[in-house]
Amino acid sequence: MLSTTVIKEIIKVVGKENVLTTKEELLCYAYDSTPRAFLPDLVARPCCTAQIQKIAKLANEHLFPLVPRGAGTGLSGGSLPVDGGVVVDLTRMNKILEIDEENLVAVVEPGVITFQIQEEVEKRGLFYPPDPASLKTSTIGGNVAECAGGPRALKYGVTRDYVLGLEVVTPDGEVITTGGKTVKSVTGYDLLRLYTGSEGTLGIITKIYLRLIPKPEAKKTMMVVYDKLDDAAQSVSRIIRGGIIPVTLEMMDDRTIRCVENYKQMGLPLDAEAILIIEVDGPQILLDSQAQEIAKLCQDCGAREIKIAETEEERESIWAARRSVSAAVVQIKPTKISEDISVPRMAIPRMVRRLKEIASRYNLELVIFGHAGDGNLHPNILCDQTDAEEMQRVEKAIGELFKAAVELGGTLSGEHGIGMMKAPYLKVETGEAGFEVMRRIKEALDPNNILNPGKIFRGDTNG
């Protein structure tokens, strides 16, 4: 609970209209896109870096948690106020400050919606590639804090590959700038990489310098159907080794295919083990031959059917199948627990088999889709959050699937972050010593544990 003195101080900083304290309003900042919710004590909506500095100083003086929040669309609980305190809503800081067409850099505030950045730079023939599924709603600040990925990561990389500079308010209320408009920078430690993906635990990002690239001229999309999952995985490897890096290489497993077909009759084969959606981009003149080459490779690997989109409508209809996955799978059961383990791409068939085995052992509904090109899978468990017994089985299954991913040389999280949802499993991957290094960094930078407590490290004594 915050004292009235503290509340008054915060009101002095951001203004009465930007402080929310009623239970109704607080409840609306208690959740993100996970099934969990925790009531904050207050929501502050600052408009600038200076206000955030003042709030951070107050937090250190009066020892209350600060939880930075963008659009609240995270999938690991990163913006959940698990210990209460003040949610710092950054959506008012939503200006694109500069698009530097000469240096190929965009300078933006954290609350800008990622899609808006893409729209603006694409008007100028430029491109910001990271494309998390939530890009039409999620903010760039949240994308940087969680190091969001997306289907295009295979060719273009993830958010961290585009962060050139950051302005950050430290937990004690100082402002630092690390990096900037230069492509190269080796001045001291690489703080950019430290803050990118730090999940709001080390600082509040207040300004972002993004690297832009020229927009690819055109794209071509194809759908490939496989009788055997292993053949699909083999194709993925062959395509990449063959020298063509597609923009996206999306996979749907048999269960997902059936769900989508049940939901929207689009003529998908109900007996196929996997479907790949492959998209290449680049100069128009190269795309036809690249598509043909990929088709041939897939054929060699045992593909049963290959459909290359010749028109925009055909392209749309291929993507419509992938896009309706989320809606289709919740028809099975209302609660969707979306995981995002990542494994080396050739381990995908083994991982899929392990996942199916785990699901059947715990008697759970599981669909698997994701970014086959980079090994980042989204096993989604469909359950009902009002069924306590089932949720316990879900919890156990998740623990096992993380273990399986690490055993196959993979990682707990490809793009969602650890947040609170995966915190109990962090050591499975980092080990004691790795965990300890991270914990010490956190302790050194935020000795009072003001920023986003309960994330990454919870489950251990110093959470």
Added chain:
Amino acid sequence: MDNKTIKEYLNRCSKCGGCQAVCPLYGETHSEPLVARGKLFLMKNYLDGNLDLSPKMMELMSLCLLCKACTVQCPNRIPVDELVLSIRREIAHHKGIPFVKKNVFQHLLQNNGRLTIAAKLAYLYQQSGLQWLMRKTNILGLLPGEIARKEKLLPRMAKIPFRAQVPKTLSSSKPRLRVGYYTGCLTNYVFAETGHAVLKVLKNHSLDVVIPEQWCCGLPALASGDEESAVLLARRNIEAFKKADVDIIITDCASCGSMLHEYGDLIGGRDARIFSQKVVDFSQLIGDVIDFQPGDKEVSGVATYHDPCHLCRGQGVVEAPRRLIKAVPGITFREMEESDRCCGAAGSFNLSHYHLANKIGHRKIRNVIESGAQLVITGCPSCIMQIRHQLELQEASVQVMHLAELLSKTY
């Protein structure tokens, strides 16, 4: 909708936040309690006994345009607008309906005589010079709130209500269809010219037209949670059009149209369902049911089209109005950005939440201006009122008119 169904829908929300991308209120405020995800979570908490119907809760639930943008995009197919209506009904049930609204819904709207008198008083206020005096002296500016500015939203009332100006039946020599015309309150009391335009177009297509005595469609009452008044009004309209024995029922108002379609579910029973099945929008009748035959007069200019929420999402009418505009000789059609984004009128939302409605309207006008059109065509009198007010506020020299008026200019 019963509590069990409501709970099932609320349970379906995965809080993905997709509604943020399309909610006009969220777009202007970035305020989570205003977006569907927030409202659904609050409703869930209310049903779980974790929240009361506090003044704050009531305020938040009033802050919805019912524009259906979130409902259409929701990957889990949650009918958000219907859930908002159900919580408003709950609020009305437990907390009552505000005094003014109650009088409007339960007395004024159910009595055409009184409604006509009220419209007449408004007309007199505008004609007597009193309005001029009030605006000139800024007396209203001395009153609290936004009364002075809101007063300008009040449209010019028709001297004589439209339905009193025209006969109850218009016969054609070889009628193809017998059309019942539901005029809606705004056409009747404010935009008589729209009514005349509708009749002119119908007359040029060999149709018999019947305009029976009719009442408010009930949507304003339903949107405020007063289902009882809405049901009463619906029954009267069903009865009136049954007696008129028509093949098809048309309306020039998107909001009324979507409500008339709801009668079947709201009341149930054969008569109500038959009534709802007969309802089509003016643009559907002219564009889809019969073939539009424009006159030879040219109407020059660049026109754009604003999709009323209750027409595009409410009734799935998107293509017919555009086709009709393009068929008008001399007109160049140019699509605006976000043509289907709510203009902020949303019934009386622009009166109850004037500032917010202005922000939403501002975006609409920006899109209109960027399209380069000199003419905005739409299919809902309530949108016309809002868009006209917003154009005035921004001193834009763009005209707004009903589709029927545009079509009627060709004869």
